[in-house]
Amino acid sequence: MTPEQAIFAIAGPICLVAGFSAVRQREPLSAALSLTVTLVSLAVLFLGLDAPFLAFVQIAVYAGAIMVLLIFVIMLLGVSHVDMPTLQRPSLGLAGPLIALALFAVLAAAILRGSLPAASADPLPEDHVNAIADLLFGRYTFAFEAASVLLLAALVAAVVVARKRSTAREWPGR
Amino acid sequence: MPTEAYLLLGAGLFALGAAGVVTRTSALSVLIAVELMLNAVNLTFVAAARRYAQVDGGVIAFFVIAVAAAEVAVGLGIIIDLARRKTSVDVDDAADLRG
Numbered sequence: 001m002t003p004e005q006a007i008f009a010i011a012g013p014i015c016l017v018a019g020f021s022a023v024r025q026r027e028p029l030s031a032a033l034s035l036t037v038t039l040v041s042l043a044v045l046f047l048g049l050d051a052p053f054l055a056f057v058q059i060a061v062y063a064g065a066i067m068v069l070l071i072f073v074i075m076l077l078g079v080s081h082v083d084m085p086t087l088q089r090p091s092l093g094l095a096g097p098l099i100a101l102a103l104f105a106v107l108a109a110a111i112l113r114g115s116l117p118a119a120s121a122d123p124l125p126e127d128h129v130n131a132i133a134d135l136l137f138g139r140y141t142f143a144f145e146a147a148s149v150l151l152l153a154a155l156v157a158a159v160v161v162a163r164k165r166s167t168a169r170e171w172p173g174r
Numbered sequence: 175m176p177t178e179a180y181l182l183l184g185a186g187l188f189a190l191g192a193a194g195v196v197t198r199t200s201a202l203s204v205l206i207a208v209e210l211m212l213n214a215v216n217l218t219f220v221a222a223a224r225r226y227a228q229v230d231g232g233v234i235a236f237f238v239i240a241v242a243a244a245e246v247a248v249g250l251g252i253i254i255d256l257a258r259r260k261t262s263v264d265v266d267d268a269a270d271l272r273g
Binding site for chain 1: 246
């Protein structure tokens with residue numbers, strides 16, 4: 001068994017089970033922690049896929065910053081299962097599992113029955129971070145700059161949306 | 175490992191996330207399910223980058239993470255505002271514009 005197969009055999013099932021738990025948990029905090037387990041096991045899978053830089057970005061940005069923000073807001077709102085008596089819309093019944101199964105069946109059929117173009121014979125560049133930097137500041141410079149504008153816009157939007165309304169009078173009936 | 179194994183794992187995670195997005199009532203749970211879908215796609219990008227020995231897939235996954243960060247910031251802002259106006263984060267309570 002190659003190291004990559006061992007990584008997949010361990011992290012793959014953990015990833016799926018934690019993902020299932022993340023959508024099934026009634027308690028938002030438990031769902032967020034399950035999602036964190038999914039993110040960390042995905043980072044481990046990235047290591048197996050020869051993408052160490054992305055694995056660490058995944059840990060630092062996703063499992064670190066984004067999940068801290070999410071858990072912070074869950075704590076701030078104090079939402080618990082008391083506030084959400086129903087796990088899903090009552091009228092939906094078994095719709096959730098059916099949607100998941102149907103979507104997975106279609107995707108799996110496409111993956112298994114279709115054929116991917118032949119894999120490249122050469123391995124990924126040895127110098128992974130350098131290769132990413134070359135692309136990021138070469139071919140994808142515009143997208144990189146656009147991402148910085150997007151992050152700034154999101155920052156401003158989050159402040160504007162989440163601040164206390166001093167102009168509540170503009171919204172009669174609230 | 176064959177690339178198909180990673181694609182199947184990504185498809186499974188994506189299906190779980192999609193089911194969560196359309197069936198959960200809590201806006202926080204919907205946001206968590208969206209994150210799951212984004213990560214499933216990231217796994218697919220990274221697996222394809224390895225298969226075709228092109229780092230581009232990794233760069234796109236990097237951009238997906240940046241967009242996810244922006245999405246979470248705005249989404250959580252909206253959820254905080256929703257909780258303040260409606261005293262709940264149930265997505266069905268935020269249906270004022272429904273005809």
